Amino acid sequence: MTKATNKYVSVSSDSSSLKYREIANIMTAKGDKMNHATVRNIILRGFTKVAKGISKDYGVILDDKSAFEIAKSPDFQQAVVSLIKDSNREKLHR
Numbered sequence: 001m002t003k004a005t006n007k008y009v010s011v012s013s014d015s016s017s018l019k020y021r022e023i024a025n026i027m028t029a030k031g032d033k034m035n036h037a038t039v040r041n042i043i044l045r046g047f048t049k050v051a052k053g054i055s056k057d058y059g060v061i062l063d064d065k066s067a068f069e070i071a072k073s074p075d076f077q078q079a080v081v082s083l084i085k086d087s088n089r090e091k092l093h094r
Contacts, residue, residue, distance in 0.1 A: 047071035050080055
């Protein structure tokens with residue numbers, strides 16, 4: 001189950017997921033000073049690139065604004081995470 005509030009997304013059913021502030025604290029502790037807004041922006045930029053790449057593969061060209069709106073979607077983010085996890089599981093079983 002996902003929820004979005006004020007553009008912030010958390011994956012509440014996955015106990016291993018971290019919130020933006022938690023990621024920022026880890027990055028800062030490792031020497032990369034970062035706040036939660038920067039973490040959010042970096043993550044959303046990454047998901048925006050994924051949304052654009054997927055749409056291009058299907059012959060649909062998205063403008064930046066449309067791709068960003070898709071990237072903010074908790075359902076889109078969860079789907080991408082699930083695909084990555086499935087892909088990693090598949091590699092482990094080869």
